[in-house]
Amino acid sequence: MAEITAALVKELRERSGAGMMDCKKALAENNGDIEASIDWLRAKGLASAGKKAGRTAAEGLVGVAVQGTKGVVVEVNSETDFVAKNEQFQGFVRDVTNLALTTGDDVEALKKAAMPNGKSVEEALTENIATIGENQNLRRAKSLSVGQGAVVSYVHNAAAPGMGKIGVLVALEGDAPADKLEAIGKQLAMHIAAAAPLALTGDAIDPAIIEREAAIAREKNADKIAGKPADIAEKILKGPVDKFRKESALLSQAVVFDGKTPVQDFVAAEAKAAGGSVAVKDFVRFQLGEGIEKQQSDFAAEVAAAAGVA
Template identity: 40%
Template sequence: MAISAKLVKELREKTGAGMMDCKKALSETDGDLDKALDYLREKGISKAAKKADRVAAEGLVGVKSEGNAAAIVEINSETDFVARNESFQALVDDIASHILQIRPADLDELNESELNGRKVQDVVTEAVSKIGEKLTLRRFAVAEKGEGDAFGEYLHMGGRIGVLTVVEGTTDKDVAKDVAMHAAALNPKYVSKDQVSSEELEYEREVLKQQAINEGKPEKIVDKMVEGRMRKYLEEICIVDQPFVKDSEQTVEEFLKSKGGILKDFTRFEVGEGIEKKEENFADEVLDQVNR
């Protein structure tokens, strides 16, 4: 039967579910509003939709590799209580394995793909209903390596920070993992200065120049000072130029060279970075959990 826009709107207002979910629910129940409500509840969609405006800035990062492919993924939850939940941890693990198998191009393709006969977005929605918090499949990355190369996989603080490195020229996983640990600790932005855009370099150069002028430095030495500070800036943001955390007498690049390796790439995810978190005190957080 034809489903009117008015009926879809009414169901949306009652449940907070998306338009397509409401239309499907009404189609499946021959336009019966009450049955459509039950349908959405059974699917966990109604409960999940009501949580959609909450902030999910906690969660976990998962890293997995198999053969010459590896994947890293971040899934967010509202509280770190859920991040320690076995069901949530299993969800992260399952989706990381799924990413590794299908290697999607983006989040849309991942969400539309099928995991154990269900769309990934539906799997996450059902997990929201079971776990009781908003969950967000936020981001992922897939990496590949050659036969003579190595992946470095590292999870810090049980998955608060996850790093995946690709090191060429050696099959020593421990070497690649050491670099991953370094990235977790120092949070570099790039592999090398070759990856830094000319726009970013020019912007930073102008900022440093203005700083030197504001410090009252003579104009004739400002440019020289700026170039010196630029070198230091690049050392701070480029991993291969940073002093290696396990041996500050050598850079990461020098460490890898001594092992016959070269860093091809790395991905570092820190849970919730860039997400504006809602401030709550501990007592309110516990009370919120009890009342759910």
């Protein structure tokens, strides 16, 4: 059985919002596996799905840029938040984001692209690491475009113009006036930053995520479905999964501004008021460090080890 350390319990508490004793029990039941423990806590009604998604585990900046009807969002990571405030690092993120408007989503192609000084992005990144003295990584890029309409960007927790902790692009297709599209897109982008939808529609959510939610619903409702015919049990389990789909898909989410109007209804009303057509084609949301686990260190233990103290 894996050792359940205080650090493991602390991490699970922060990621799940559950109590200390519940976290210790969850880790014990799941052999110290953090992800399995989170699912276990959720199945017991002791944690929320949102806690895990809200955790970030890397520093750096997310950059956004829009040119005409095309936009791009890029993530560049660093070891500490201090580097994100460095003008050299910010300049690098700005240049790389603008280059990505041409190269698109391919990170390897972006690394080979030429910076304004003639050096490749990869060479500039290596120089940054040497001069700033901290490891850095060009992690990912995503672009969106429309034929007619607008791509609108938004940065949350901006450290400088066009870069911050969360970067959002929303692609709108339609013939509404440009200023109206911009206003609608900005409101939607702010909603996306806050609500963190998983996909445009419920049907577009990753099947693996839906399967995971179904498994959690089955365990959470084990008493309700025990002894029930298969069709009845399926109906009982369908409710929470459908609710998850609705709350996780952009078009069916309630806009954060009033907490009740579905995004698709909000867009329809705004399009009518603007006197033109507006449809949400796609969106992208990058949150700094999402999906990256930051290695925790015990500074006192490191010092003791370096000094040869057991």
